[in-house]
Amino acid sequence: MVRIALERVRDLFGLAEREALVGHPELSDRYVHLARQVGARYNVRLLPEQRELYCRGCSAYWIEGRTVRTRLRSGRRVRTCLRCGRERRTRIRAPRTLASRATEGAPPGTMREQGAEVALFDTAEESESPEEESEQE
Numbered sequence: 001m002v003r004i005a006l007e008r009v010r011d012l013f014g015l016a017e018r019e020a021l022v023g024h025p026e027l028s029d030r031y032v033h034l035a036r037q038v039g040a041r042y043n044v045r046l047l048p049e050q051r052e053l054y055c056r057g058c059s060a061y062w063i064e065g066r067t068v069r070t071r072l073r074s075g076r077r078v079r080t081c082l083r084c085g086r087e088r089r090t091r092i093r094a095p096r097t098l099a100s101r102a103t104e105g106a107p108p109g110t111m112r113e114q115g116a117e118v119a120l121f122d123t124a125e126e127s128e129s130p131e132e133e134s135e136q137e
């Protein structure tokens with residue numbers, strides 16, 4: 001069942017990409033939504049490259065410049081969903097060790113909050129389980 005679910009997810013992302021290219025972004029969003037449902041139902045994780053393709057808030061299929069804006073900010077890639085405004089931050093460099101992170105200059109004020117938020121987000125992302133994903137449905 002898992003193998004079939006993975007194939008189904010892959011097909012749905014293929015369809016999402018195709019519809020995005022021919023100018024039917026609402027269908028792409030629908031396919032993303034279905035792919036996530038399949039993943040949640042059969043307890044399979046979407047591939048890391050698939051998880052890059054959509055918004056976790058509203059399941060919008062991300063098309064650069066149309067449904068997502070990508071900016072580089074202090075060594076991180078910040079992708080903002082243009083549908084719901086949700087941000088997704090990913091490190092660009094290889095994950096740093098705790099030691100090297102501690103020796104990095106302490107950012108003042110808002111930067112520190114931003115850093116804390118990023119850290120929380122990273123943790124949440126790594127600990128994301130299929131159960132959590134089903135709760136979002």
Ligand SMILES: [Zn+2]
Binds near residue numbers: 055082085086
């Ligand atoms: Zn969104």
